[in-house]
Amino acid sequence: MKLSTLTIPLGVLLFAAGGYMMVKARNFQQENSDSQASRSIDLNQWDKPKHPVNDAMRDAARLMSTKLAPDVTLKSYLDQDVRLGGYEKPQFVLFILWQCPCSIDAQPIMNDLSKQFKGKVDFVGVINKPVAQAKEWRDLYQMPFPTLADPDKAAIHAYGIKQSVYSTLVSKGRIIKVWPGYSKRILEDINQTLAAEIGEKARPFDPKYAPKEDTSGCYFDE
Secondary structure (H helix, E strand, C coil): CCHHHHHHHHHHHHHHHHHHHHHHHHHEEHHHHHHHHHCCCCCCCCCCCCCCCHHHHHHHHHCCCCCECCEEEECCCCEEEEEECCCCCEEEEEEECCCCHHHHHHHHHHHHCCCCCCCCCEEEEEEEHHHHHHHHHHHHHCCCCCEEEECHHHHHHCCCCCCCEEEEEEEEEEEEECCCEECCCHHHHHHHHHHHCCCCCCCCCCCCCCCCEEEEEEEEEC
């Protein structure tokens, strides 16, 4: 009788201790993940962009519009072939530079934008790393669309992309438009352009904390 009296509290104590350790481990993993996500972020003063978009960048982006889309096939984070060009449906391509603070900053906004066009526009993120890192980026920033590995920068160079956070809309083998960065204004234009391409009226989109001034990201070839 005494043994059973002691055994029950001991079991409760062991169960509680195990639960406590699991919670601590989970919290540690979350804190570690959060620190990884923020380690490279330099909280830029967005009133003065670190990589401002200038007129030359805007002109170069305009020159790319309406051209034939480069025919490039990349490996997805699942190691499957994905062809760029928007041949099945319009395709929005976001160019990502590994560990670039600007790419990190823009990713949650692009995640939200992709949900607005789910099933109507294919979103993909082209990153300058092999498949393993493409998957890591997608997992870390909880992307609802696939990442494509471009370690040799074949697509990045073919599309004339010099900096991260550039994006382009391609459809039926043609470049519809190129955006040389992001900002509240650029995101509104992307929203309007994507809606027009699928023949719908643009729905309101909240750009959240996006910079007021047009800003681009770090250079791919530095």
